[in-house]
Amino acid sequence: MTNIDKRRRTLMKTGGAVGIAGLAGCISSPSDSGNDGGDGSGDGSGDETENTSSEGTDNGSSGEGGETTNVGMVYATGGLGDNSFNDMAHMGIEQAKKEFNVQYQNAEPDSATDVESLQRQFAQSSSPSYDLICCIGYVQTNSLVKNAGQFPDQNFMLVDSVAEKESGDLVKNVANYTFKEQQGSFLVGHLAGQLTQMDFSAGKGSTNPDEKTVGFVGGMEVPLIKKFEAGFKAGVAHASEDIEVKTAYAGTYSDPVKGKEAAISMYDQGADIVYHAAGGTGTGVFKAANQKGRFAIGVDSDQSKAKGTAKFSNVILASMVKKVNKAVYRSTKNVIDGNFKGGSVNTLGLEQGGIEAVYGADLGSEIPDDVKSKVEESKQAIIDGDIEVPTKPQQ
Numbered sequence: 001m002t003n004i005d006k007r008r009r010t011l012m013k014t015g016g017a018v019g020i021a022g023l024a025g026c027i028s029s030p031s032d033s034g035n036d037g038g039d040g041s042g043d044g045s046g047d048e049t050e051n052t053s054s055e056g057t058d059n060g061s062s063g064e065g066g067e068t069t070n071v072g073m074v075y076a077t078g079g080l081g082d083n084s085f086n087d088m089a090h091m092g093i094e095q096a097k098k099e100f101n102v103q104y105q106n107a108e109p110d111s112a113t114d115v116e117s118l119q120r121q122f123a124q125s126s127s128p129s130y131d132l133i134c135c136i137g138y139v140q141t142n143s144l145v146k147n148a149g150q151f152p153d154q155n156f157m158l159v160d161s162v163a164e165k166e167s168g169d170l171v172k173n174v175a176n177y178t179f180k181e182q183q184g185s186f187l188v189g190h191l192a193g194q195l196t197q198m199d200f201s202a203g204k205g206s207t208n209p210d211e212k213t214v215g216f217v218g219g220m221e222v223p224l225i226k227k228f229e230a231g232f233k234a235g236v237a238h239a240s241e242d243i244e245v246k247t248a249y250a251g252t253y254s255d256p257v258k259g260k261e262a263a264i265s266m267y268d269q270g271a272d273i274v275y276h277a278a279g280g281t282g283t284g285v286f287k288a289a290n291q292k293g294r295f296a297i298g299v300d301s302d303q304s305k306a307k308g309t310a311k312f313s314n315v316i317l318a319s320m321v322k323k324v325n326k327a328v329y330r331s332t333k334n335v336i337d338g339n340f341k342g343g344s345v346n347t348l349g350l351e352q353g354g355i356e357a358v359y360g361a362d363l364g365s366e367i368p369d370d371v372k373s374k375v376e377e378s379k380q381a382i383i384d385g386d387i388e389v390p391t392k393p394q395q
Contacts, residue, residue, distance in 0.1 A: 072122035076137030092328030180349030182231030189235020259284025
């Protein structure tokens with residue numbers, strides 16, 4: 001009997017187990033899991049990570065034909081169907097299911113207060129016993145530190161944060177995945193900074209080079225989203241110090257109306273291009289760009305192709321793709337291969353293939369080659385260390 005089986009048997013004897021269906025309306029089966037989102041390019045295989053403590057490599061058996069690996073997915077608030085962050089995570093577990101003998105259960109918290117209970121229900125479950133619980137989003141950190149301590153034999157992974165004890169030590173049964181969002185944001189900022197100075201038209205959008213103004217719409221005003229803002233502003237400044245960058249935070253990741261209102265205000269004040277890092281709220285940015293005949297830049301997935309946002313591909317210049325799918329896929333595969341190591345921090349940037357700037361499916365071919373060349377030069381300079389991208393917005 002494994003340690004996990006022993007622990008769950010103890011829980012059942014003491015009445016500690018709670019059925020996964022106990023939080024009505026928050027947990028769905030894979031068939032109810034919403035849109036895939038994303039660009040479909042990241043299966044997570046073969047990636048190298050920059051580690052402070054390595055979680056292992058993707059070598060070893062694939063797990064095909066063996067015992068079923070059960071994974072619990074606790075998504076970020078905003079849920080599936082955001083065509084962005086959560087849908088990229090879902091893509092990763094779907095890829096693992098296609099390649100290996102994996103089954104998974106989705107849990108979508110209505111608010112941050114649901115997270116602790118959902119994590120705990122997965123950890124306490126004995127039918128099935130979950131081999132890995134994926135915690136998607138920084139809002140899960142405090143709850144995870146508590147739950148991981150109470151279930152030391154349970155494997156967890158965390159996206160966008162690091163699970164640390166008060167002592168500063170890493171929690172031993174949590175594999176942490178963080179991203180260098182500022183690097184990809186720099187590239188789309190450099191793109192926007194170049195185009196706003198040009199007389200450029202494509203699809204339904206156009207620029208006004210007399211204004212030289214762009215915008216950024218964030219979700220919650222937290223350090224993570226500030227990294228997107230910081231990188232974007234630095235990329236714009238790399239094109240020209242004379243460009244104005246307007247900034248607004250919607251205070252939510254799931255309100256397209258607020259996203260549209262923020263972007264409309266920016267377009268009305270002369271912005272040609274607005275980049276969002278706001279999850280489902282960002283759909284409103286695309287609606288605003290479409291209404292005003294301007295441009296937008298997506299985030300997390302290739303939003304010119306994602307199911308819920310592809311209809312705005314005629315105004316989406318590019319997207320800053322954050323491959324959360326790779327983190328979910330990789331951690332699942334490591335469990336299957338026996339390579340899972342908790343107490344690790346895996347940081348993915350441009351060099352590791354965890355971050356990428358991709359041009360819009362409809363508008364990419366319209367962007368001048370010299371603009372693309374300069375963006376590519378910036379990418380290589382970041383990888384080579386010649387450009388150090390800030391993680392906090394410069395005043």
